[in-house]
Amino acid sequence: MIAAAVLGGCAGVLSGLLxxxxxxxxxxxLALVLGLTEVKAEATSLLAIIPVAVVxxxxxxxxxxxxxxxxxxxxxxxxxxxxxxxxxxxxxSARVLRILFAVFLVLVAIQFLRRFVETRREHRADDEAKxxx
Amino acid sequence: xxxGLDKSYMLKLAVIGTAAGVFSGLLxxxxxxxxxxxLVLxxxxxxxxxxxxSLSAIAVIAAMATILQGAYGNVDLAKGLLVxxxxxxxxxxxxxxxxxxxxxxxxxxxxxxxxxxxxxxxLT
Numbered sequence: 001m002i003a004a005a006v007l008g009g010c011a012g013v014l015s016g017l018l019x020x021x022x023x024x025x026x027x028x029x030l031a032l033v034l035g036l037t038e039v040k041a042e043a044t045s046l047l048a049i050i051p052v053a054v055v056x057x058x059x060x061x062x063x064x065x066x067x068x069x070x071x072x073x074x075x076x077x078x079x080x081x082x083x084x085x086x087x088x089x090x091x092x093s094a095r096v097l098r099i100l101f102a103v104f105l106v107l108v109a110i111q112f113l114r115r116f117v118e119t120r121r122e123h124r125a126d127d128e129a130k131x132x133x
Numbered sequence: 134x135x136x137g138l139d140k141s142y143m144l145k146l147a148v149i150g151t152a153a154g155v156f157s158g159l160l161x162x163x164x165x166x167x168x169x170x171x172l173v174l175x176x177x178x179x180x181x182x183x184x185x186x187s188l189s190a191i192a193v194i195a196a197m198a199t200i201l202q203g204a205y206g207n208v209d210l211a212k213g214l215l216v217x218x219x220x221x222x223x224x225x226x227x228x229x230x231x232x233x234x235x236x237x238x239x240x241x242x243x244x245x246x247x248x249x250x251x252x253x254x255x256l257t
């Protein structure tokens with residue numbers, strides 16, 4: 001029980017830092033620690049995400065980091081898209097899709113790494129320019 | 134902002150929202166892994182604005198999806214609260230921390246989570 005609560009707390013930190021729901025930690029906490037089946041763990045994870053996303057969004061709104069109109073559009077269209085995705089899941093090969101999506105995630109990760117390296121390089125160039133001047 | 138620009142912006146926003154939903158329904162991955170990077174890399178959002186706006190969208194998605202899954206009897210309320218309530222404390226800490234971390238570090242951490250999610254997708 002304590003392990004599950006700790007994993008939940010970590011999921012929240014991840015959520016606040018990175019804007020994800022936290023399902024990546026909720027699902028294993030519910031399935032592996034609390035013994036739910038995979039289907040029930042994924043469904044229950046959605047419930048756990050609600051208070052996290054609501055409180056996180058309110059807090060981020062106060063920090064000035066939420067575009068409310070865009071968030072509402074994204075949320076409503078996503079909710080429709082989920083229904084489409086569930087229907088497609090019955091037609092398409094899950095294995096191939098998982099691998100394709102994993103490749104997409106890695107490509108995106110590489111983009112973020114490049115941004116990190118470039119920003120750090122710019123900062124260093126700025127610092128050196130200041131030191132020279 | 135010109136009308137043409139606004140139209141292409143709204144179109145991109147619509148594509149991001151729909152894609153996030155479709156992949157959630159297809160693969161059970163969170164909308165955040167689609168929404169945050171596309172807002173940053175495609176719509177030019179700052180990292181903090183992307184994560185904050187993503188959370189507001191996820192609140193809508195999770196609420197609707199929970200109602201659907203609840204109707205199938207798949208939601209365990211007590212266990213959901215057991216992990217969800219500590220996570221509310223966590224999200225306040227995470228959001229507080231995020232305001233004090235350089236934006237490129239947020240991107241770097243996001244890259245790590247994306248790779249972890251990719252590994253998880255391929256292995257399971």
